[in-house]
Amino acid sequence: MNIYQLPFFSKRKKFGFEVDSSLPVCDGPVYTDVLSTIHQIIKPDWYLEIGSRSGTSLTKCESNFIAIDPEFAISAPVFNTAKRMIFCQQASDDFFETDFLAENNISPCLAFIDGMHLFEFALRDFINCEKSMKRNSAICFHDVLPFNVPMTTRDLDYVKTDNRPWTGDVWKTMAILLKYRPDLKIKIIDSKKTGLAYVSNLDSENTILEENYSEITDEYLNMSFSNSGYSEYYDLFKVENTETFLLDLKQQAATTSSQ
Numbered sequence: 526m527n528i529y530q531l532p533f534f535s536k537r538k539k540f541g542f543e544v545d546s547s548l549p550v551c552d553g554p555v556y557t558d559v560l561s562t563i564h565q566i567i568k569p570d571w572y573l574e575i576g577s578r579s580g581t582s583l584t585k586c587e588s589n590f591i592a593i594d595p596e597f598a599i600s601a602p603v604f605n606t607a608k609r610m611i612f613c614q615q616a617s618d619d620f621f622e623t624d625f626l627a628e629n630n631i632s633p634c635l636a637f638i639d640g641m642h643l644f645e646f647a648l649r650d651f652i653n654c655e656k657s658m659k660r661n662s663a664i665c666f667h668d669v670l671p672f673n674v675p676m677t678t679r680d681l682d683y684v685k686t687d688n689r690p691w692t693g694d695v696w697k698t699m700a701i702l703l704k705y706r707p708d709l710k711i712k713i714i715d716s717k718k719t720g721l722a723y724v725s726n727l728d729s730e731n732t733i734l735e736e737n738y739s740e741i742t743d744e745y746l747n748m749s750f751s752n753s754g755y756s757e758y759y760d761l762f763k764v765e766n767t768e769t770f771l772l773d774l775k776q777q778a779a780t781t782s783s784q
């Protein structure tokens with residue numbers, strides 16, 4: 526039996542929101558706590574965050590950072606003891622256009638993509654981040670495991686109503702990476718509430734996504750999460766237990782540092 530057919534996944538409401546009974550519910554640690562642990566394990570020299578809003582996810586960072594958001598509303602205590610904390614109040618595409626990272630010789634060890642929740646934006650964010658990152662760095666994505674169909678909409682007005690969780694169609698970005706970049710190591714974990722992806726084995730020289738960007742976005746644009754869409758998506762990977770993932774990551778980091 527597929528794990529998603531277990532009674533555990535048949536609850537109708539979760540976190541105060543409608544849950545589609547055929548979709549997995551992410552019951553692992555909340556994503557900001559997971560990010561915090563990832564920071565402690567990786568200890569990045571530079572962290573790059575796309576989409577910071579109030580700064581909640583940024584508070585997990587204890588290193589130099591670059592935060593990008595066209596509309597900051599910082600209310601969280603984001604300042605840490607590192608030397609450089611850079612806020613770029615612009616869309617991520619505009620940030621990457623400036624070549625800020627190369628000009629300042631910055632190669633982030635960890636990036637978190639949580640900006641515009643439309644797959645083509647998240648895909649461009651990945652392409653642009655990867656170009657400046659080393660193989661042993663990692664890029665995390667938020668919102669890769671929607672728990673109902675309405676939250677996957679591309680309608681930007683959806684999120685303005687009742688502050689509902691909105692994953693958009695970032696799930697397509699995962700499907701694209703799984704299909705077009707089999708060289709990447711992609712872990713998709715059951716972090717609350719809408720999952721996290723941890724992508725490693727990066728290759729800054731790989732141009733497959735950029736070269737085929739138009740064809741890829743045409744292929745996925747009209748794909749819908751409802752009907753057959755999501756069963757095919759969940760067949761592409763195994764949702765991993767967050768605690769197990771973090772333990773493995775810790776062990777890998779310990780092994781690498783002892784070599």
Ligand SMILES: C[S@@+](CC[C@H](N)C(=O)[O-])C[C@H]1O[C@@H](n2cnc3c(N)ncnc32)[C@H](O)[C@@H]1O
Pocket residue numbers: 575576577578579580581582583593594595596597615616617618639640641646
């Ligand atoms: C879900 S919020 C980020 C939440 C934050 N990461 C956290 O966990 O506390 C998404 C943010 O992405 C920003 N955003 C929207 N379009 C963007 C773009 N093109 N580039 C970068 N950020 C964008 C929005 O302004 C918003 O603040």
